[in-house]
Each structure stands twice: as C-alpha cells, then as structure tokens.
Amino acid sequence: MPGVPSDATQIQPLPLVVGTKHGGENHDLEREVVALFDSYRSRLLAYVSAFGISNNDAEELVQEVFLALFCHLRLGKSRKNLPGWIFRVAHNLALKHRRDGSARYQYADADNALAAHDHRLNPEEHLLSTRRRERLVSVVDALPEQDRLCLMLRAEGLRYREIARILGISLGSVSASLTRTLRRLTRVDGQ
Structure with a gap:
C-alpha cells in the first residue's frame, strides 16, 4: 500500500503538544509510553474486543489510548496508577465507539x-x-x-x-x- 511503511512495528515519533516539555524529556517520555504500549497492547486489545469491536477498530482505539496517555503525561498530569488509567480510557473509548454505532461488531473469542x-x-x-x-x-x-x-x-x-x-x-x-x-x-x- 503506498505511503504505508512495510514494517508495521516501526516506531513513529509521537506528535508534539504545544506548550509542554521539549528536548530530552520528550524523548524519555516517548520511550516510556512506547514501553507501556509494548506491555499493555495485547491485553487492551483483548479487553476492547470484549465490547464486540472489530480487530481493526480495536487496534485504532488502543492507539488512541496511548496517544491520550502521551498527551496526559506531557501536560504533567498524574502518573498515579497508570495501568488503571489506561484501562479506564480504553473502556470509555470502547463505550463511545460502540454507542456512536461506529463499531463493526465481531464477538471476541x-x-x-x-x-x-x-x-x-x-x-x-x-x-x-x-x-x-x-x-x-x-x-x-x-x-x-x-x-x-x-x-x-x-x-x-x-x-x-x-x-x-x-x-x-x-x-x-x-x-x-x-x-x-x-x-x-x-x-x-x-x-
């Protein structure tokens, strides 16, 4: 597919958020979020799929969760209980996705x-x-x-x-x- 990297695991730089930290701190934060993504991605996919959301939509929702996490941390907000925060955001996004009727239902195995x-x-x-x-x-x-x-x-x-x-x-x-x-x-x- 044109314009899509052939290596799906390639890590793309996360976007800058205006009015937030820059430089080395940004790179450290990016590495931290990528490490959390690596740790929680498959578990979040399974959780979001339990809402009957298709695999493609679940992948997008999980990416949204970690983009939200990056922005949350860039703004210097609380780091208390990040796993709970990640699952709460995933839950809310999955509910919103399903409620908006944009979910292509596929029952999770x-x-x-x-x-x-x-x-x-x-x-x-x-x-x-x-x-x-x-x-x-x-x-x-x-x-x-x-x-x-x-x-x-x-x-x-x-x-x-x-x-x-x-x-x-x-x-x-x-x-x-x-x-x-x-x-x-x-x-x-x-x-």
Missing part, C-alpha cells in the same frame, strides 16, 4: 483470554485440556458483559476499587460479579 496451550502435552492430555478450555470458554462467552469485563480487568491485576471506577459501578457490584463468575467457572471446571 474468549479463548484468547485463557492461557496458551502447552505443546508438551501428550494426545490424551491435549484432548482433556481442549475440552476443559472449551467448557470454560463457553461459560465466559455466556457471561453478561459486565461480569465478563470485571473478570478481564481482575485478570489484569486491577483491584476491585479500580475495576469499580473503570466500569462505573459500586465496589459491591464488582465483588458480587466476580464471586458469581468464579463460582460458575469453578462449578464447570469441577465437572
């Missing part, structure tokens, strides 16, 4: 959120593992959206308070959702 298959298993173990994963995926797929999002955010290591703030629900709702979800998963996993 919950299997991506589960651990990768261990290729060292023998055929019998592989079959048992596959069946177990299918049962768990079916439970996750059947969860109400709020329960699925609570589970995904908790799996990312966010605390109940952070999840409540990101989803705009009470702390008790987060607790009830996770308890209900874990009970379902445990019951199905025990079969």
